[in-house]
Amino acid sequence: MRSKYRLGVDAGGTFTDFVLAENDGNIRVFKSPSTPEDGTIAIRNGLGQIAEALNKPVSQIVQECDLCINGTTVALNALIEKKGVKVGLLCSTGHEDSIEIRLGHKEEGYRYEADFPPAHMIVPRHLRRGIDGRFLADGTEHSPLNEQQIREAVACFKEQEVESVAISFLWAVRNPAHERRAKELIEQLMPGVFVCTGSEVYPQIREYTRTSTTIVNAYLSPVMRRYVERIDDYFKSLGARYPVRYFQSNGGLAIGEAMQGRAVNAINSGPASAPQAGLYVARPFDIENVITVDMGGTSFDITLTKDSHTNLSKDIDFLRYRIGVPMIQVETLGAGGGSICQVDEFGMLQVGPESAGATPGPVCYGKGGTRPTVTDANLVLGYLNPDAVLGGTIRLDRDAAWQAVKKHVADPLGISVEKAAYGISTIVNLNMVSGIRRVSIERGYDPRDFALICAGGAAGMHITALAEEIGSRTVLVPKVASVFCAFGQVISDVRYNYLASEPMPIHREADLSLLNERFHELERQGTDHLLADGFQMDDIGLSRSVEMRYQGQIHECPVELPGGEITPDTVDALLEAFHRRHEELYTYSEPNNPVELVNIESTLTGRVSKPPVQQLVAAGRTQADALTGHRQMLFDADGHWIETGVYSGERLDVGLEIMGPAVVEEPTTNIVVRPGWCLVLESNNCYRLTRVK
The missing domain is CATH 3.40.50 (Rossmann fold)
Incomplete structure (x- = not known):
């Protein structure tokens, strides 16, 4: 029986995001500036916002949660910053x-x-x-x-x-x-x-x-251990009835005890939940091919899911360190709302990868930042409301942003502030498009076959421009876009990967008893772990994979393997799948050559109940009811300002079509609808944008 709430917390470089899912499907989102020196401070501040909104003590809210989930960049930041x-x-x-x-x-x-x-x-x-x-x-x-x-x-x-x-x-x-x-x-x-x-x-x-x-x-691991102990102790002090779960790089949850000694499994903790959330959002539209793009304050993260399957990377170089454990494939760029813009010594405009982060943040935050950022450029272009309040505490200052862009970009280049701001937006868009092409075109996928899922507080202002560049005609922007990874956490399962090596020739006549025993041994460990974690046998799922190669080769190909006893008929199917996969990766196969198995892997999943999708019902409101005013906005490099309609997302009714140019303002993000695009709010709390010309 589910308790009243499920809480997801995603600690990013600039903001810490909170998603509170109620058992009736209602989703509440909150943001608090991140506190890298002590993550519990940001969590305490965010829980304070939640308590104020619900008019309940923080301790009562935590005690009424059946899952409190934490995605963290602690391990990643420690590796980046040495x-x-x-x-x-x-x-x-x-x-x-x-x-x-x-x-x-x-x-x-x-x-x-x-x-x-x-x-x-x-x-x-x-x-x-x-x-x-x-x-x-x-x-x-x-x-x-x-x-x-x-x-x-x-x-x-x-x-x-x-x-x-x-x-x-x-x-x-x-x-x-x-x-x-x-x-x-x-x-x-x-x-x-x-x-x-x-x-x-x-x-x-x-x-x-x-x-x-x-x-x-x-x-x-010692860094992660200190962090986990701090978070666990904090939630225990509030009377939490269940242990905090932590998000892993493989796309699943684990308890803190498992993470303390396996910090390598938490390196991509935050963005790894995006594919799960992307599929959840796309499923009502019968879409199985999605590219999720998450633009926060510091970074831009991209994942690709084909036919509802997201690739796991193994044996890759991450920040120049070889990592073998399974990780969701995430392409990360230094392109966020806080990316700093400057003219280099060659007179070229550079955007990122350096970020203003949470402190001091963009110039328009008024927290001591002096160099312009992407957020400052978006404010100058009119995409952001000059009177907006971000994260519940930060009021934007358009004049300060304008002066910063003028001093550091427009004047050095000898151009207008408008052109400078549009140039900043264009460059960061092209940087992001290059990243999307790396996970799609460079891996054999046509991005035109994928829907683009918008995530992160800053992505909505760039998403239609990105879709135009890659040729995608469908964009989905969920209401929870600004806290997308935190949302992905509350709908994710507990997952553990168990690895082993079992080098052996693989053919119908091979002795399969040892291979079967090794798989059973791994799966017994995982089952025992999940049963001790409170799951029932009916809630436990299993998937297997093996790494194989032609004898004499150096590199292996991963191949999926069905569960159950491995028989000669299973081996025949496995070999056929291996030859097919080898041809997909390397354009050739050698069906007559002997094959050897090298590594094996079992993935045990504890299935967690998902919050129901809250269905919106049309209230009979018109476009005029949602229209809050107009702003001058810039959508080209020629300086042609356009009087653009501004709509409140909270007042927009289901099924109404909004033709671009327009801006839809949500409490924690803005969606820029460029000319030639149409936006509709669907009944599953998701905006669908389509290219109409």
Whole structure:
């Protein structure tokens, strides 16, 4: 039986978003300026807004929630800003430099640049200690673990005040005994220090990927642990009846206890919920192909979902660090409402990636910002109401925005303020379109086949311009667009990925008993975990995948595998799917060549009940009832100001058509309807925009 509320909290770079879903389907949205120094402050401020709106104490609201969900950028920000803890590494002797060699890899676009700087090393060379002892690929011990070398490494780590230790030995995925013993020794000799092993964090073949993933996890987990403990303690102090859930990069929820030691699973915590929310919004329109674009104050996040399936990335370079664990594919750009605009030394206008963030924020916020941002340009163009109040506390100052654009962009370029503001808008749009093309055209998808889902407080002012550039004729803007990821959290399920390596030739005559047993072992772990988490067997879902390759190849292809017992007939279907997928990725297949299986994965899902969709009913209002006035707005570079209708989204009736140019104002976002577009509010609380010419 659901309680009265479900709360989603998404801590972004500029604002922390709140979605309160009531059990009758009513959705309330709130925003509070983010407080990176202590996330509980922003949460406390946001809950204060909710309490005021409901006229209830904060403690009562929290106690009446069956789920409190937190999406956070804590791990991501720590990685970006290099603010993790000091890490020591224990690895197999001779492999101390594998994370620096990086398989000889250099990022795309920089392969031939000799002066391209090396990646920053989380673990400096003097804190990487080689340990004798080796297992072979079949799991047999070749030489015993040298425990004396571990003790000597511990002495060094203590002297250097190491706070976290990563352990990654060769072939530990086939036999983790040495890693387990090394962890046991470190926990005895360095009590209070965080320790993690490669066989726990990423138990799959690929020594460099496993080591790098384990190091990143060790670097971030103490930071994440402190954050989770603070949030958990705060909600417990309010009398929360259930543990806080945290959003993972794989698109599912997990309790804080699971996240404290697996911070690597939280790197993309915030934007990972967007695909789930996008499908939820698009389903009433029978749309299964969606591109979600989320433009907040700091960044622009893009995800693509084809046929209701969103791709998970594994073994990728993220911020120049190799990460192996599954993550929702998110393309992130430094293009938000707070992106700073400036003229560089070559006389070129640059927009982002530097952001004004929450403090000081755009110039028009009046909080000390001096350099113009995208938000300031939108205010100059008329897309924002000069008297608007953002986040419940910030009143916009159009004169200050105008002067900032004039001083830092228009005057240096010798152009009018109007042209400067429109140039800022155009450049940020083109930057965002480039990102959309990377997740679509460059991966074999035609963006014209996808609906564009608008998310984030700033995206509504750019969404029709983006759709025109990529050729999409349908745009969906849900009423909860400004808090889209927080909304995605309240409709998401609990999800855990269990990984293992099982290298073997795969064909009809193969011995499948060991493979079946490994899958059953992983799925028993996941089932036990979810049952202990309060789920019933009927609420638990299962999906499987394997990574396969032609014998002699280096890289694998992921292939979906049905649940149940694996039989020779299953293998035939699996091989056929592998050949087909290989041809899709590489334009050829070799059906007569032998195939080997390398890694396996089981995903266990605890299905959470979804809030019902609240259906709007037409109230008989007219366009005139929603029209609040007119503003001069600019939609081209020639400086032609147009008297444009401004409509209140709260007064707009279901089914009414609004022809562009127009602006629809919602409490936390604005939707700019460019000329040639038509906007309609649908009964599922979502605006549908279509290109009419």
